[in-house]
Amino acid sequence: MVFAGKRPTNLGVNKGKLAPCHNSPNCVSSQSPDATHKIAPLTFTSTPEQAITNLKKIIQSLARTKIITESKDYLYAEFKSTLLGFVDDVEFYLDRNANVIQVRSASRLGQSNLGVNRQLIETIRANLK
Known part of the structure; x- marks a missing residue:
C-alpha cells in the first residue's frame, strides 16, 4: 500500500497516558488538553474485563x-x-482509576483526514453501548 506509512514507535501507555496528538488536525485523544483534538473517553457499565x-x-x-x-x-x-x-493508529487504554477507556486515533500521513478519526471513535462508542 502506497499510503500506509511507517508504524509509529511512540505508542503505548506511559504513566497512565497515551501519546499526545501531533499538531495536525488528523488526531483525536480523550487525554488531549486542547479542543481541536479532544474527544470523550469510552464509558461502560459492565466490568472492566467485559468492556x-x-x-x-x-x-x-x-x-x-x-x-x-x-x-x-x-x-x-x-x-x-x-x-x-x-x-x-488507534489505541484504547482501560483506565481503571477513572473507570473509562481512554482513546487515541491518529492518521500516519497527511494533515486532515476530514474527521475520519473522530467518526471512527464515535462508531465504536455507539457499538459499545
Missing part, C-alpha cells in the same frame, strides 16, 4: 482492521481506509 472483551469484538467486526497489540488494559489496532489504504 475490553466487547471492545475487541467491535474492533474485529470492522472492515480492514487489524489488532496489533493487546494486553489486559490496552489494545492497539490499525484501521486501513478503503481508498488508497491510508492507515490510522
Whole structure:
C-alpha cells in the first residue's frame, strides 16, 4: 500500500497516558488538553474485563482492521481506509482509576483526514453501548 506509512514507535501507555496528538488536525485523544483534538473517553457499565472483551469484538467486526497489540488494559489496532489504504493508529487504554477507556486515533500521513478519526471513535462508542 502506497499510503500506509511507517508504524509509529511512540505508542503505548506511559504513566497512565497515551501519546499526545501531533499538531495536525488528523488526531483525536480523550487525554488531549486542547479542543481541536479532544474527544470523550469510552464509558461502560459492565466490568472492566467485559468492556475490553466487547471492545475487541467491535474492533474485529470492522472492515480492514487489524489488532496489533493487546494486553489486559490496552489494545492497539490499525484501521486501513478503503481508498488508497491510508492507515490510522488507534489505541484504547482501560483506565481503571477513572473507570473509562481512554482513546487515541491518529492518521500516519497527511494533515486532515476530514474527521475520519473522530467518526471512527464515535462508531465504536455507539457499538459499545
